[in-house]
Amino acid sequence: MASKLLDRLRRTLFKEGEVVASEPIDVPEDSFPESSELDDTECLSERLGGTLCFDGESAMESEDPDTSPVDLSPGVSSLLTCQLQESWRSLSCTVPEKLVFEVTDASVVPESSSKYVLYTIHVIQSGMFDKTPAVITRRYTDFERLHSRLRRRHGDHMERVCFPRKRLRKNFVAETIAKRSRAFEQYLTHMHSLAELRRSPTFLEFFYLGDLQAGQMLMRVGRYQEALGPLLNGLRLQEKLGCEQQGKQQPHHQQGTHWLFTLLALVTCFQELEQLGEAQEHCDRALRDVAPSPEALQQHLFHPLLIPLLQTNVRLSWKISKDKRRWEVLLQEIQDSGADVGNQPSLKEYLMKENLVESEGNTKAKVKRDDTT
Template sequence: MNQDLSKLGWMGDNQNGGGKRKSDGEYTTDGVRKSDDVENELSKSINSTEEIPPPMFDIISAVSVLEDENLERKYVLYTVRVRHGSARADLHTTTIDRRYTDFLTLYETLKKDGSEQLSSYTFPRKAIVGNFSQRLINERSKKFEQLLELISKDSKLRSSIALLNFLQDKELKIALELCGQQRYDIAEPILKNSFRLLNKVYTDRSAAVLLSLCRLVGCYAVTPGTVNGSAERWATLALHRYEGVSDADLLMLYGPLLETCLKLWERNGKDWQLIKERLADMKRRGVCMPTKTLLEAVNDLDINYRSLPSNYFNA
């Protein structure tokens, strides 16, 4: 596959995890223009064969939120910031908002799976009174940070489905509902933030990251009236990430990805001939051509992955 992908504009060096595009303008190892601030944080790619440093989690705020105006129920919303564990700069802040019950579900799921790494950790108990005192909120914030730090430093815990669910499921549910309503322009920034976040936690070619990236590209492709370089660059990044992918299930997305790129290239007036030739070559070799959109294919594969052992998804 590497040789064929290089014909789409890449001169790759898989040992170094990168290359330059054969066209004018300087590109990073992940195929993103260095002058483009939108995707610039991807400029230093971590190859999936390299060991990545643990990501860093910190809670930057905690606020009381009214859940039910009639019953006046409140809860505390904790904003978790996720940062690269390496020295590379985080040009785009990625955060998620989580409640006490979300942290509790994460902890209990990992304990149920027999994670001995959490044996020394004590989860903060529920309080009958004083739930919203600043002292209690601060104490819980520190304990939640400790939990996430323990998880991030252990490769087994970091590759668990429990952590992935914690990091993306709330936002993914909203984005999928928006896509179902064809409100793709609203779903795009949610999916983009989710990809950037997962890209700081897992390797570039892990299933979690590739599914998230392909879902974003698929959303761009079906957004009415989308004609911009950003969509093309995300698609180019997805093509580049597929260099070196050997997972048979992930390769099932390659056909739908090529079809999507073909549509984006045609829409943006770019040369699509090489992509079309690649698709024709796959057809001649008896490769089953996609009958679903990239978004549909990603969602189907996501369901399949979640039925596998917890450490398989992000291996």
């Protein structure tokens, strides 16, 4: 597809190896039988995602053996390549990375005198082989609660969104479960396609917050190995949903706090399990997100966890013989500015006390569930 797009542009700009005059070109519509494929930006992004390459001479090679290459001079060829590069960068900035939501399992789970269906959903990045798919398990009432909250907060975008209704009977037959599985896939895909909903804390926390809460509870009782599973899954979910970028732009926002909590929780778990390389890697990643600018440092405007993070990273780097000079210099600059670097809480103390709540209130509030779903 990339070679066909490039060839069409060549035909438009050049004729028999020479630049065509600036007058309009009268080209019959049937000369480009596939031109309709370019009308839809999202379709174009989906079809070309990950296939356009402008490295070296391979960028100008045709993948279609039936297409004769156009003889372009080096200067003109370079100009055309630059124009294509710029167009593709602009397109990539406007089209978000697409996620695929796939229900891979739906199990009927007994619960005291009732039962419910538990849906397992894989969250996968499209356009490439995703080595780290993230997984969530949700039941009907979880989706119903999400839908209700999105309607309250984003009513204009939710007016025409269909949601699978409850049924009085046959909720556990294979046909109903299959239909609901497809409906939930389409529902999440549609929510993620809308920019306002895709960035909504209500939508984002539906995916990852339960994992962070589970990891924190396990850490509080010293079960660090078990805590790694939900914490790593929560990290992958946040990465796919774009929470990392939100955390960098707004470190004190709810999503920024959750993102940093995840990294620090992994640092602590790996430390307790004597996996120091992994601990230092996540510590270094957190520092890159919260490191202040020189101007902010002069005004003492930096993250309250910056000092304990620096101290932890320096110790970990020393233990695994990794270069730590950059962070030692920053820590010394903070100390020279008059900040107290000796009376700081440990990262573990912060993690145990942090109250992980949803944006709409305390997650400990119980939600009534319908036993017929």
